[in-house]
Amino acid sequence: MHRASVWSSHPDPLVPRVVLTSPGKKAVLRLAPDPDHPWWTLQHAPLGDQRAWSVSFGARTPVEIIAGLTDALTDPAVVQAPAHDPYQPLRQAGWLEGHDDEGLTSPDGLAHVEHFTHGTTDCWFAKTAVSEDPEGLIWRAYLSGDTPAHLITGFTRALAEEAPLPRDPNPLRVPLNARRQARVTTTQRLATEADFALERRVTDLADRSKQPVPAPMPPRAPQPRRTR
Template identity: 50%
Template sequence: MPHDIDITLVLPRYLAGPGDPAWVTVPLHRACRWSTGEDPLVPRVILTSPDQLAQLRIVPDPDPAEPRWTLRHAHHGDQRAWSVTFNAGTPVEIIAAVTDALTDPAAPQAASVDPYETLRAAGWHAPRHHDGRPSPQGMTSPNGLARVDRLGQEGGRTASWIAEVSVHDLPSVWRACLDGDTPPHLVAAFFGALADETPLVREPHRVPHLAATHGRTTTGRVAAGTLAFALEHRTTALAQRTTPPPATPPSGPHVPKQRRAR
């Protein structure tokens, strides 16, 4: 018999805890045809894109200060090699926003005029220096728990993006780094996932303590099938994405044929 189960909705979403890695890995494998490593002796997950240019590595039990997720892309055409890393506490839905944008055949490649536009629209603001002046290189969430910074250029590389969630003087909840050559539409997808005000669903016993003390949680009940098929529905939707047809060039003005003079 169908039955209901307890759930907890968590906001802000960056406090929801990591969630199930399958939310990222299953669609990459089934919908986007990323291949998996076959070596059972390697204690990590490795997924490689069909064109062999991108690879996602997941370390099962990394050092707390080291990233668990590493997404790399090789140099290709005019696009320089780039990498993105996430620590173990990063919600999988935020990571999925990046991998979904990477694999979307219709994803726009153009850079946003203002990379902070999405964050600013969600109420994020520029942190201030000790003298009270706003810093143009960073943005802080309304509750002060999440921050994005733009690091300076080094060795000819473009400045990197660093995102960190922390509470007062406690160790970071999680940290992400997008190097400066990460495509702009992936950076935009990451910022959009950070600022998204849609709550994340978690099982009550998996809600982090910080979410209860520094965030907003709401309990409820849903049909068991709703959660059981959520990943399947997500995978199916991603598999159905298609490449948009090329734009038809505008036709020139109609010129009537001239009649031959008699």
């Protein structure tokens, strides 16, 4: 986001954190290693009719899943798309309905996403865990109810993606409880391929702003109702 979408960085050599601010100063993304709080937080100020919203991700949330949301946030074309159903990518990937409409659960039973509404509470939350015990939690995410639907959909689309996640083979890079559930395939990669992967991603994201943004679809006129 810093290089591809011109978000400004605020480094502090005395504090182990990263703070990025959007060009319009409306959004702030923080990465702050803290054992007692989520490591990733994104806060957005009110904008027009859109109320303030925030999201947070635990330390072990795969960066590819976080990128699903941040890519949608910085993509000028996504905002023009029709209304989104954040559950749809999960349903298409075979996620299972819970009892009493209590969200969707992945086919292997490890991940769960739910839109929780009760009284004045409105939020989305997701978690991946190998058991209900606190030690079984791998990561969790929280998205406030005012988070734009297309951003939540970007998150759920990345979460439903079945492509393998490339990781360093060092066992310390992956949580122990996650390693017990993972299917691992070892492949050989050229050093140059890894070196230029980030540069290609930055270039691809930056090129989005050069593409013409499609005009939003005009609202469909309501069909006349039959009356007696």
